Amino acid sequence: DVKVTQSSRYLVKRTGEKVFLECVQDMDHENMFWYRQDPGLGLRLIYFSYDVKMKEKGDIPEGYSVSREKKERFSLILESASTNQTSMYLCASSPTGTGFLEQYFGPGTRLTVT
Amino acid sequence: KNEVEQSPQNLTAQEGEFITINCSYSVGISALHWLQQHPGGGIVSLFMLSSGKKKHGRLIATINIQEKHSSLHITASHPRDSAVYICAGGGVSNFGNEKLTFGTGTRLTIIP
Numbered sequence: 001d002v003k004v005t006q007s008s009r010y011l012v013k014r015t016g017e018k019v020f021l022e023c024v025q026d027m028d029h030e031n032m033f034w035y036r037q038d039p040g041l042g043l044r045l046i047y048f049s050y051d052v053k054m055k056e057k058g059d060i061p062e063g064y065s066v067s068r069e070k071k072e073r074f075s076l077i078l079e080s081a082s083t084n085q086t087s088m089y090l091c092a093s094s095p096t097g098t099g100f101l102e103q104y105f106g107p108g109t110r111l112t113v114t
Numbered sequence: 115k116n117e118v119e120q121s122p123q124n125l126t127a128q129e130g131e132f133i134t135i136n137c138s139y140s141v142g143i144s145a146l147h148w149l150q151q152h153p154g155g156g157i158v159s160l161f162m163l164s165s166g167k168k169k170h171g172r173l174i175a176t177i178n179i180q181e182k183h184s185s186l187h188i189t190a191s192h193p194r195d196s197a198v199y200i201c202a203g204g205g206v207s208n209f210g211n212e213k214l215t216f217g218t219g220t221r222l223t224i225i226p
């Protein structure tokens with residue numbers, strides 16, 4: 001079974017703090033994704049990566065950055081957290097050749113910025 | 115306006131009832147996904163289909179490409195089916211990849 005894990009299920013941070021959300025997958029997947037999920041808006045793509053050290057902006061990259069130093073790990077970074085970044089963050093991965101079409105999701109991190 | 119619309123947004127039913135959740139999309143897609151999200155957040159893929167019908171246990175998914183419409187049906191519903199069901203269309207992004215466009219989800223509650 002594919003396993004995608006996220007470092008925290010719940011996280012509370014203060015405005016202005018630097019926040020790291022970690023995602024690890026154990027199936028040697030090439031592609032990894034970060035989404036945020038908000039009520040009434042559905043999942044929105046923040047960034048994705050199709051290889052180590054490669055990244056592409058999604059639909060809402062502002063205020064976020066990412067890092068992919070190893071194939072199995074994809075980190076989302078909030079350089080200076082703001083209250084409008086309070087959300088559920090979901091990581092996903094997909095095998096080589098499937099792009100966005102066969103994504104496996106992690107359990108999510110519910111981030112609250114106060 | 116979201117390019118992928120689901121209805122209803124919320125659905126409450128008695129155990130045993132037949133459930134239908136609808137998804138309409140306005141974008142060109144190559145595949146449509148049905149996903150299930152349980153309380154706590156984790157998302158599981160139920161179906162990916164590009165034509166016709168797929169069945170897995172008590173779940174059935176259909177798609178009509180001409181009408182840009184898909185339905186997810188649950189037969190003999192059970193309280194453990196209570197979850198948020200999300201449809202997502204796979205289209206072509208600016209990057210040449212099949213970016214997913216997600217609906218906002220249908221919250222299903224099955225009462226014993």
